[in-house]
Amino acid sequence: MAEVPVDVRVAAGTRAGGLEPSYVVPHRWTDGGIAVEGGGTGAQLLLTAVACCLLNDVYREADIPVHGVLVDVDGRFDDETWSTTRITYDVAVDSPEAGDVVARVLEQVDALAEIPRVVRGEVTVSRR
16 A cells, blocks of 8 residues: 655744735634644545634634644645545644643643644445
C-alpha cells in the first residue's frame, strides 16, 4: 500500500496574514474569516473540516485572549481505496499568555473538538 500525502493549512486573526488562501470561510470570532490553503478535493475538504473545527474550538474554548490561530493538518490516504491512514496536526496560537497556559487550552481543544473525535472513532459511512 502506498500513501498519498494531502496537506491543508487554515488561519484566522493575526495568523492569517502569511497565507495565500484558496478561499476564505466566514468566521464568527474574527472579522477576516478563516483563510484556507488547500483545494476542494474530498481529502482536502476532510482535512479542512478537521482544521476548522480545531481553530474554532481554540476561539470558543479559550478563556484567554486569542489574537490569531494557525492550524496545519497533514493527512495520508491509501492510494487504492483513498481511506484515511493518518491525520496529524499542529496548532499555533497568537496570545499574550504564557506557553504553558496556551498548551493547556490546546489539550482541552484536542479532547473536545468534535470532528477530530468523529474521525478517531469507528464510523460507518454508507449510501441510503
